[in-house]
Amino acid sequence: MDESGLTQQPKKQKLNDERDVVDRNIKYLHNLPEEILRYILSLLPTKDAIRTSVLCKRWEYLWTSIPNLDFKGLELAKRKHFMNFVERVLLLRDSSDIKTFTLSCHVLRDASHVSAWISAAVRRNVQRLYISLCNFRKPFSLPHSLFTCMTLTELELEMPCILKLPPTICFTNLKTLNFGFVTFTKEHSTEKLFSGLPVLEELELNNCYWVNLKVVSISAPKLLSIRIVEDRENQNDENGCQVMISGVSLNYFCYVGEFYNEFHVHNSPSLGEASVLASWYYERKKQISHRMYMLVTGFSSVKELTLVFCAVEVTD
Amino acid sequence: MSNTSENPNPSSSSAKMTLKTSDNELFEVEEAVAMKFCTVKQYFEDEKDSDVAARGSTTVIPLPNVHSAVLTMLISYGKKLPQSNAVADNHEEEETKKKERKKYEQGLLKNLMPGELLDLISAANYLDFKEGLEFFNQALADHIQNKSVEYVRKFFGIKNDYEPHEEEKYREEYAWAFEGIECWLIGELKQFMAKTKTLDIAGTLLGIKPALIVASFSVRGLNSLDSNILKPEMIAPGENILAAWINAIGPTGLDSNT
Numbered sequence: 001m002d003e004s005g006l007t008q009q010p011k012k013q014k015l016n017d018e019r020d021v022v023d024r025n026i027k028y029l030h031n032l033p034e035e036i037l038r039y040i041l042s043l044l045p046t047k048d049a050i051r052t053s054v055l056c057k058r059w060e061y062l063w064t065s066i067p068n069l070d071f072k073g074l075e076l077a078k079r080k081h082f083m084n085f086v087e088r089v090l091l092l093r094d095s096s097d098i099k100t101f102t103l104s105c106h107v108l109r110d111a112s113h114v115s116a117w118i119s120a121a122v123r124r125n126v127q128r129l130y131i132s133l134c135n136f137r138k139p140f141s142l143p144h145s146l147f148t149c150m151t152l153t154e155l156e157l158e159m160p161c162i163l164k165l166p167p168t169i170c171f172t173n174l175k176t177l178n179f180g181f182v183t184f185t186k187e188h189s190t191e192k193l194f195s196g197l198p199v200l201e202e203l204e205l206n207n208c209y210w211v212n213l214k215v216v217s218i219s220a221p222k223l224l225s226i227r228i229v230e231d232r233e234n235q236n237d238e239n240g241c242q243v244m245i246s247g248v249s250l251n252y253f254c255y256v257g258e259f260y261n262e263f264h265v266h267n268s269p270s271l272g273e274a275s276v277l278a279s280w281y282y283e284r285k286k287q288i289s290h291r292m293y294m295l296v297t298g299f300s301s302v303k304e305l306t307l308v309f310c311a312v313e314v315t316d
Numbered sequence: 317m318s319n320t321s322e323n324p325n326p327s328s329s330s331a332k333m334t335l336k337t338s339d340n341e342l343f344e345v346e347e348a349v350a351m352k353f354c355t356v357k358q359y360f361e362d363e364k365d366s367d368v369a370a371r372g373s374t375t376v377i378p379l380p381n382v383h384s385a386v387l388t389m390l391i392s393y394g395k396k397l398p399q400s401n402a403v404a405d406n407h408e409e410e411e412t413k414k415k416e417r418k419k420y421e422q423g424l425l426k427n428l429m430p431g432e433l434l435d436l437i438s439a440a441n442y443l444d445f446k447e448g449l450e451f452f453n454q455a456l457a458d459h460i461q462n463k464s465v466e467y468v469r470k471f472f473g474i475k476n477d478y479e480p481h482e483e484e485k486y487r488e489e490y491a492w493a494f495e496g497i498e499c500w501l502i503g504e505l506k507q508f509m510a511k512t513k514t515l516d517i518a519g520t521l522l523g524i525k526p527a528l529i530v531a532s533f534s535v536r537g538l539n540s541l542d543s544n545i546l547k548p549e550m551i552a553p554g555e556n557i558l559a560a561w562i563n564a565i566g567p568t569g570l571d572s573n574t
Contacts, residue, residue, distance in 0.1 A: 032434065036441055036453065043457035047493040054465050054486045056474045078492060085492035 037062055046070045050089060064092055067099040069121075074104060083110065090120045097151075098124040106135035119143040125151040132158040132180075147171070157182060158206075165189040169196045180206040186213050194218045201225070207232045210241035210261060223247035230257030231279065253299075258284065259291040264298050274299050275306035333360065334376045341384040342376065349394040354444035379443070386432075386439045389424070390448055396420050397447050425455050430471055433459070464497050531555060 041049045041063050049063045069089070073082030082105065101121040107114050114133065121129060122145045129152060133140070140159070144166040146152075153173050157163075158180035169192050171177075177200055184190040190213060197203075200220040204227045210216060218226075226245060234240075240261035245253075250268040256277040265271065276296060280288040292309065299305065331347040335356065351357045359377050379387065396417050428436075433456050440448035460468050469476060476483070487494055530536070530551060539545035552560070 032438060033441065036437060036449075039449075040453050040457050043454055044461060048461050050490055051465060051493050051497065052468065053490070054478070054483055055469055055472070056477050059474070073492065078495065081492040081495070085490055088489055 034062070038065055042066045042068065046089075050085075061092070064094045065096045066093075067097065069093075069098060069100070070102045072102065072104040074106065076106060079106060079108075083113065086117060087113070090117055093124075095124065098126045100128040100130070101126045102130040104130075104132040107133050107140055108135055108137045111136070111138045111140040115141065115143050119145055122146050122149045122152075127151055128154040130154075130156040132156075134160060136161050144168075156180075162211075163190075165193055169193050171197055172199070174200055176200075176202045178202075178204040178206070179208050181208065183209040183211055184213065184216070185211045190216060194220075198222070203227070205229070207234075209234060210243070213241045215242045215244065217244045217246070219246045221248055223250050225252035225254075226250065227254040228257070228263065230255075230260050234258075234260040255295070259288045262291050263295050265295070266298060269301055271299060271301055273304040274302045275308075277306075277308040280309070335387065336376050336378045337382050337384040337387050338380050339384050341387075343384070343387055343391065345391055346395075348399050349391060352394045352397065352445055352447065353390075354446070356443065358444075381442045382439045383435070386435050389432075389436060390439060390443065390445060393424065393448055393451065394445070421451065428455075430459065434472075462497065528553070 037059075041052060042065075044052075044066075046066070046069050049066050052059045052063055053061070071082070071086050071089075073079065073086070075082075086103075086105075098121050101118075103114070103117060105114065118129075118131065122143065126149070129146075140161055141164045142157075147166050147169045150170075150172050152171060154176040155171075155174060156176075156178040158178075160181040160183075162183045162185055163179075167189065169189065174197060177197065184193075190210075194216065197220045199222050201222055201224045203218070203220070203223060203225070206229045224247075226247070228243075240259075242262045242264070245263065245265045246267035248268070249270055250265070251270045251272045253265055253268075253271060253274040255263060255275070258279055265274075274296075276292060278288055278292045289309075296305070296307065332344045333347055333350045333356070335343045335345055335350065337343065351360075356377055356379075360375075363375055382390075398413065433452060436452045437449065437456060439445075440452055460471060463471075468474075478486075530548065534551070535547050537547050539547060539549060
């Protein structure tokens with residue numbers, strides 16, 4: 001169809017005026033090619049993009065290739081609607097790659113659904129995955145395919161439950177890894193996890209528990225920065241676990257917490273900046289100060305050291 | 317300290333190209349800016365290959381799909397972008413330029429009519445002006461964010477071809493996405509209702525300073541029935557009041573309205 005008025009050479013002055021009116025009407029939507037509309041949809045938040053399917057039939061499936069999906073449904077009252085929404089969107093979304101997938105919800109008894117959603121994202125070559133789950137009424141396990149996802153570059157997992165690891169773990173492209181409130185156990189190849197991160201650059205462990213583990217070794221050749229937080233009360237293990245950290249490229253170390261576990265940094269000649277913030281309460285004062293001492297005295301090459309603590313008595 | 321006011325390549329900056337719009341207006345544009353329009357760039361490079369360059373005359377590049385008003389804005393935006401052949405500025409200068417550009421962008425968007433935005437995107441797409449497309453598409457996305465379906469339809473000039481039950485089905489299925497987004501009409505109605513106020517008698521208040529002033533357009537003088545009463549007999553605060561009515565009688569006084 002000839003989009004008249006825009007490509008023809010103007011013939012007579014009279015016709016121009018008429019064409020102006022036609023131009024103005026045509027200037028609306030149908031002048032914008034589909035790629036532009038899809039691009040605009042990819043700039044909108046997920047909710048807005050999917051609402052466009054109601055605009056008219058032409059827009060019904062225009063949204064199905066949006067590369068970023070953001071599902072944050074923490075309001076329990078609207079949970080049923082939220083779960084239906086996520087199911088439907090993932091069902092209809094086409095097979096093009098997903099760049100960023102964010103999921104934040106209460107799991108309750110829908111462990112299999114949530115696992116399936118994560119699986120769907122992995123199948124579509126997701127690059128950045130941000131998962132925040134809570135409220136588990138049934139045992140929950142992540143899909144095995146997640147742990148062999150070759151396209152994943154950033155993973156953030158906030159899951160206050162036991163992390164069940166599969167036999168094969170291979171994060172070939174993972175650069176940033178962040179675990180929040182996760183429980184690591186001996187039975188589930190924790191060791192394999194922390195030695196199978198060939199290109200990892202940033203690691204953050206936020207209030208993670210180490211259960212039935214005596215020694216854990218975290219070693220990643222490209223690791224640049226590591227941050228560990230342990231400021232929530234931990235009733236699990238009296239003595240905790242010994243976490244040995246080594247990284248040839250490691251140049252930043254940060255610890256904030258109450259030393260429920262022991263941490264040692266070794267074999268890290270590039271470590272230039274370290275910051276240790278220890279908080280304590282009376283019962284564990286000795287243990288905390290001892291662990292902090294062990295950690296700090298192990299820094300051999302640190303140029304910039306920041307130490308913050310309430311009170312430490314150094315004993316022989 | 318580098319002197320950024322001087323152009324290190326005076327000869328290249330003065331190279332200009334002529335662009336002709338759909339309404340036959342001619343625009344002389346610096347080459348550096350015009351080259352951001354990849355369609356123009358392609359045309360120019362094609363021309364160079366042919367014998368036209370040998371003729372030596374400046375070619376006029378026709379843009380039959382772009383109106384002069386739109387091109388003016390695109391050129392103006394293109395000028396504000398960091399030039400690819402400019403000398404690399406130090407960090408400070410870069411920051412100042414960034415801030416200036418942000419301010420310019422905000423000003424540009426504020427004065428833009430929604431329809432103009434669509435024109436700009438359409439033209440930027442035709443000209444293959446990547447930075448312009450990115451910027452105006454983002455502006456459009458920001459504009460339609462959180463708006464009701466009816467608003468977006470109006471904005472894009474979309475005619476709803478769903479049957480009511482089909483549309484209803486979608487709204488139900490995607491109920492979560494529709495939370496908090498009101499039907500346009502309801503939004504308008506709510507705004508109207510917000511402007512309706514109820515008055516109660518609170519009693520006589522003394523000692524309010526400054527004393528309230530009766531609006532100049534209110535009637536003054538004596539009550540026609542009893543000259544001991546001065547107008548206005550009953551007053552209430554407010555200026556652009558359309559009508560006032562007591563709840564016992566509806567606004568039109570008809571029985572059907574109570």
